[in-house]
Amino acid sequence: MRGKIYAGNRPDENLGWKQIGSCKCKRGEEWLIYSRKQENSDVWETCKIVAAGMVGNKANYWFCFNRAEKKMAGSRDLALMQANRPDLYALISKKFSTAG
Secondary structure, X not given: OOOOEEEOOOOOHHHOOEEEEEEXXXXXXXXXXXXXXXXXXXXXXXXXXXXXXXXXXXXXXXXXXXXXXXXXXXXXXXXXXXXXXXHHHHHHHHHHHOOO
């Protein structure tokens, strides 16, 4: 792998974060999916996608998710994920489009 490599930074489960899943990309990279309900909303959650090991480019992605509308939103990281890791973006989009 060329360039810098990074480790994912798992959020603190004592602060309300829960691991809600994981996925594996075509290159064999495993990613962990975390979510935490937002204090000011019954439907919005803050989500974090974290590399389980060392990866090139970027190892953490943040976004918000509206459970009622099944909509991911509000993050520059979503655009970066879509541009740089389209396979991960496709897996995450599919998972969150069926979240209930």
